[in-house]
Amino acid sequence: MNNTNLKEQLLADFQQFEGKLNGQAQTPFHQVRQQAIQTFNELGFPTIKHEEWKYSNVKNLVNQGFEFNAVSSFSQEDVNQLDIPNLEGNILYFINGVYNAELSVVVSPESELQILSLADAIKQQPELVAQNINKNSDIEVNAFTALNTAFAQHGIFIHVPAGKVVEQPVILRFISDARQANVASQPRNLIVIGKRAEVQVAEAFRSLGDNQCFTNAVTEFVVAEEANVHYYKIQNESDNAYHIGTTSVYQEGKSVFTANTVTANGGFVRNNLNIKIDGEYAEANMFGLYIPNGKQHIDNHTAVDHAKPNSNSNELYKGILKDKSTGVFNGKIFVREDAQKTNAFQSCKNVLVSADATMNTKPQLEIWADDVKCSHGTTTGQLNTDALFYMQARGISKEAARSLLMLAFAQDVIDKMEIPAIKAYLEELIVGKIYNS
Secondary structure, three states: OEEEEEEEEHHHHHHHHHHHHHHHHHHHHHHHHHHHHHHHHOOOOOOOOOHHOOOOOOOOOOOOOOOOOOOOOOHHHHHHHHHOOOOEEEEEEEEEEEEEEEEEEEOOOOOOOOOEEEHHHHHHHHHHHHHHHOOOOOOOOOOOHHHHHHHOOOOEEEOOOOOOOOOOOOEEEEEEEEEOOOOEEOEEEEEEOOEEEOEEEEEEEEOOOOOOOOEEEEEEEOOOOEEEEEEEEEEEEOOOEEEHHHEEEEEEOOEEEEEEEEEOOOOOOEEEEEEEEEOOOEEEEEEEEEEOOOOOOOEEEEEEEEOOOOOOOEEEEEEEEEOOOOEEEEEEEEEEEOOOOOOOOEEEEEEOOOOOOOEEEEEEEEEEOOOOOEEEEEEEOOHHHHHHHHHHHHHOOOOHHHHHHHHHHHHHHOOOOOHHHHHHHHHHHHHHHHHHH
């Protein structure tokens, strides 16, 4: 299978998908789907000739064959094996991209939190979905977002009404079950947060089996005035996993959005985080940590668009690269002409533990306003030799000293995690990877 054939297969699949929608084909959202498949047809899959994909070649991905609607035998027994100790909250399971209500647990009252599968939300609240979908999407330029939008049916719709504080976190657990075949999923999640509402949302991605799996996920947040959202994305997938995920955020005035993205494992990972600040006195915080080893490839692309004045953004990404792994960081900050009094700060710091590891960084800053405070920068280097010598001189072995320094380097990002059970799980996962790999 080659690039063109996969594209043609997906275009043919869309025609079959459209033919099964019946009355839904007349909904406002299906018009969005039709525009998206047309965009995908025009764009095609990106190559390394595309500037945004210069360091992330998807050739191996698009030359694979995948089942996009694979049936899984995933059961409660499997859930128990993937259990995160002491995890409490609204835990929603998605198996090969499809929401499984039977395995999921919802503990928050409906007055605090409305949860519907995306398919049900399109039927029951078509106008609300149509008003908020693609609020800050890169559908026009990102073929994978366009592809996801065209087939958008599976996923979740979450609505937090104005003034509500969701006491328990919402945890979305995406499981790719590749035990029987190569599988692909395209979950689409829409999360709408009302005025002065508060919520914690976590996405966790795992894969099972030795076959290839491909996740093309899009999660959208629409954050109203004075709302406060903490978002966490945790990736612990296999070396046979391809993951392309886009998180799009639209913020109104005085809102706060904090994102923490931790990639522990994955064969090929591309994380897009796009935030548009479209209101005064809003704040966006972005933290990231990635620890590839072997031949893993992890690419983080971020973009913050300051469209209104008096807003703040703060970004810190850190990478620890081992063996023959590859990392990519491309961070963009846009400050529009009307966005005076903007404060925007960006930093990317990387440690290459191996001489064979590679890190590609590209910080970008585009400013059209004249009364702003902005900075960006990136560093890539090795562990501090003086610190290593100091620790070894006090009886600590070289390997233990290296591991301690790597853990200390990562700790300030880990500490941003405010869900205790997930923080403990991550600490154990990261410590194990640093010490054992």
